Amino acid sequence: MASVKDLKDLSPQELDEFRNDMRHSAAHVLAEAVLKLHPEAKLTIGPTIEVGFYYDFDVDEPFTPDDLKAIEKEMRRSINRNSKFVEREVTREEAREQVLDNPYKVEILDGIPEGTRVTFCSHSDGAFEDLCRGGHVEQTVDIKAFKLLSTAGAYWRGDENNKMLQRVYGTAWESKEAQADYLHRIEEAERRDHRKLGRELGLFFFDPIAPASPFFLPKGAFVVNELTAFVRDLYKRYDYKEVITPQIFNTDLWRKSGHYDNYADNMFFINIDETEYGVKPMNCPAAAMLYGSETHSYRELPLRYADFGRLHRYERSGVTHGLTRVRSLTQDDAHIFSTMDQIGSEIRGFLDMLRDSYEVFGFDNPRFTLSLRPEKRVGIDDMWDRAESALEEILADSGFEYETVSGEGAFYGPKIDIFVPDALKREWQLGTVQLDFSLPERFNLEYAAEDGARHKVVVIHRAMLGSIERFLGVLIEHLGGAFPLWLAPLQAVIVPIADRHVAYAHDVKEILEKHGLRVEVNDSSDRMNAKIRAAQLQKVPYMLVVGDREAEENAVAVRTRTGGNLGAVSITEVVESLVKETEQKSLEPLLSATDD
């Protein structure tokens, strides 16, 4: 049990442990305060989380913001009274006797093996006691800083068939400063929220007329197209062939693919001419149609079909979120048709491509998971054995950190998922690569082998950026909306100081545009300060100020959005540098204050 006095000497692990103990203790104090103010409340569980703690209560009336304030006040009172945390060990059966009036605690105890000893923890000199797994600070004043953040509904044991409880979230830290830092980080994350930035930067918006489906304005569409072009470029190098497939299919296809039985709740259906059609939520069946439309030889394999088709998924109303969870989306989707022996090299090739591309965006720490066979699945175990060990081996060789999760694979095959965190530290799945043993069976997808015999192909589904929409959302937060030059819809704003410089400004614009650069002149009647500010708020990478001096020497005064004023630079040099920075897809400006 760590003591606060020697906080400064704690190792990172010890500090983690101390925070954990403190947050757990704070949860106890929270429970005490709630019981005091709402005696009818039933306690359930109160674990710690990465940045704090929560406690779930069964109460008749949900907590209001005022309740939250009152509870927080009561907690402070209890902490300031300062009492020791005391643990008491009893048998499971004794504990059960004590909590008989609380069905939740009884359920918890009944889940523990008979004869196990359990602990109660108390503070406030025994006035409050709760069943507990242990791990506390010594006394209540060791909870140095805490704050209740929010309330939310949450199902008992996370099961939506169970009763909904009221959850109170809080954060707690070893010092006021550490807490202030954390709260500041939250604010910063809110500033980077892609939904807010999407609006402010004129990238996209949402309208109730098409729930959870983004409208991309010209600037947003530019970035989306640029991302797509980036992927297409990689496809050339990695020998993918792009295909185009329909949007709406007769339901017969969805029955054949299995989507009708397994995914219909997430699909949009249309009835025309007494026939039912489904809007595609995935490209796979269409890819299978393409493959099946011709006979194939082993010589053609692997065959890689890329499809940027627009998908529609009916996501339940409570789960949509900005661009990261939408109902209308596009994936950088491809299906690879290969032999069993080619799986290894195909996935290796995909991971190479993925590594190269994530680096371009500055995603240096993607997290990988390998999901293995679930209970309910198709295919014989021998096939799963081979596929799983192939994936495992590739990941082990790749140098990426990864973890294995059993039972999480798709029913049709094992998969690797790639996750990246957004500004609020929520992780989002971007890329995925999945083996599919089911599609070839259902659509009878075969190839003629060397000996003339027919074999089933293996299908590999893979997406690198995942949903382009989601990728853009995560990217906006990652970059705080400041796109690197190659992705910036507007690369530079030319700022004439007075009207007499406007003509020269347009000359400069023409030269830059001839070199493929995206430039605008701000010839409004605003003062230059206001023009700088406007460009700055739009996160335009470069501001090129032109006045008498610049016009005279065929130059522009360069300012970067990071605030650096580089003074006069010749137009030739600016063109050269910006073109180079664009071509290199550089994350940092090449023209920077430290140059010359």
Next chain:
RNA sequence: GCCCCGGUGGCGCAGUGGCUAGCGCAACCGAUUUGUAAUCGGUAGGUCGAGGGUUCAAAUCCCUCCCGGGGCUCCA
């Protein structure tokens, strides 16, 4: 889908039963011609999310629905 909170000009917000519903930014018009984050003045713009109800009177109270937010659940 479930719990709570919310929806007022393009955007951000104020207004909690009582005259023609306000403010800031943006937009538009005019003046200003300025050296690195906001020049000044004026104009226009709103069936207060939708429908129903209560009331002499509803942005404001009640009901239903839609949409958004924080969570939960889900995520082939």
